Amino acid sequence: MYAAVIEHGCGLAAWRPNSALGHATSSSPEGPFTLKRLIKPHFAHEPVALMGTDGTIMIWHIGAGENTTGPGSNYAANCSHCTGSDHKWTGGGSFYGPTSVIYSRSFDGPWESMDAGYGSKVPGCPKCGDTNPAPLLRPDGSVVMMWRTTLMEPQPTACPAASCMGLASAPSWKGPYNWSRANIFANQADATHTHIEDAHMWLAPKDSANPGSYHAIFHSDVSKTPSSSSSSFSSFACCCCC
16 A cells, blocks of 8 residues: 655644655555555655556655655644645645656565646646646556646636546656646536545446446535535546546
């Protein structure tokens, strides 16, 4: 398992800047899991791991991961809150840094890293660095990826709520990535309450009864009920959930 690890003894409230990427193992899917090592230092968050047909392990995430993790590094001093822009990092784009992919042919590394793009450089979305990448590898090796866009002023008609899902695509996991800010749930009956994040997307297998379909689950919802979960699906012929 590859997961965000909130360092320095802090909880999730200090995910920014104390989040790093960790590698944990277990003898069974139910756990318990044991943290073996950190594979990218803070700040790095929201990892999603997939394996290619050639055995390459790819982990999409946000954050430049360019800070030291030893004594004196710039962790949150107070674990009860996020430090936000007080935390320094390099790379440009926004506090969150690039959406990146680290990759290896071994679960234990060594890992190489590449940038998939900067959400905050998408036109009209200068504070969209927290992209929540949710990639899916298609059978032909191309990538379709949900990502989190956010409300900006003046209020865009594409995302009337505070958090929506856009799509990015690439001919392969190596890119180049084409980022679209358009809200893929804009056709909801009450789009003003479409507040979703933390997507996970997968492709159901084809069989004689099912031509194949995309599925996704999210934190929060597309209704007037806050703090719930939501799901969506689409026919195989479509390039996104709808």
